Amino acid sequence: MPSMQRDPASLLRRVGLRHTRPRRLVLEALLRARTPLSYGGVHAQIAAAGGSVNLTTVYRILDRFAACGLVHRHLSSGGVVLCSLPEEWGHHVLLSCRACGRVEERCDPSLCRHEDRLAARAGFRSTFHWSEVVGTCAACS
Ligand SMILES: [Zn+2]
Ligand SMILES: [Zn+2]
Ligand SMILES: [Zn+2]
Numbered sequence: 475m476p477s478m479q480r481d482p483a484s485l486l487r488r489v490g491l492r493h494t495r496p497r498r499l500v501l502e503a504l505l506r507a508r509t510p511l512s513y514g515g516v517h518a519q520i521a522a523a524g525g526s527v528n529l530t531t532v533y534r535i536l537d538r539f540a541a542c543g544l545v546h547r548h549l550s551s552g553g554v555v556l557c558s559l560p561e562e563w564g565h566h567v568l569l570s571c572r573a574c575g576r577v578e579e580r581c582d583p584s585l586c587r588h589e590d591r592l593a594a595r596a597g598f599r600s601t602f603h604w605s606e607v608v609g610t611c612a613a614c615s
Contacts, residue, residue, distance in 0.1 A: 509553075
């Protein structure tokens with residue numbers, strides 16, 4: 475894995491968002507999480523760490539983060555995970571382990587090219603791709 479800066483300030487800088495205290499607290503909660511978090515779970519994690527951001531603000535921040543690809547909505551749990559490959563263009567695939575709940579991420583540009591051809595035939599222009607594979611991770615199988 476490339477040596478990527480995973481601190482809140484560099485993540486925000488990468489997507490061009492201003493650094494604010496609530497955004498930093500949301501990112502810190504996601505960085506600590508080992509498994510996808512629900513929006514309420516992010517809110518609870520911030521409170522458990524001694525911070526305070528109201529739930530409406532947490533929702534707004536997570537929606538904004540999802541829109542710029544900083545986090546992914548996790549399809550099978552309905553939660554959110556931090557994108558671990560934000561600098562890579564291509565299809566982001568979340569690998570979800572059913573046994574331990576961990577999520578790994580891989581990226582493949584060729585998958586997107588194939589999907590974009592399919593979308594283009596419907597007159598559709600894509601902006602982002604992601605999907606999820608559910609199964610068992612290397613450590614659990
Ligand atoms: Zn991603
Ligand atoms: Zn596992
Ligand atoms: Zn794709």
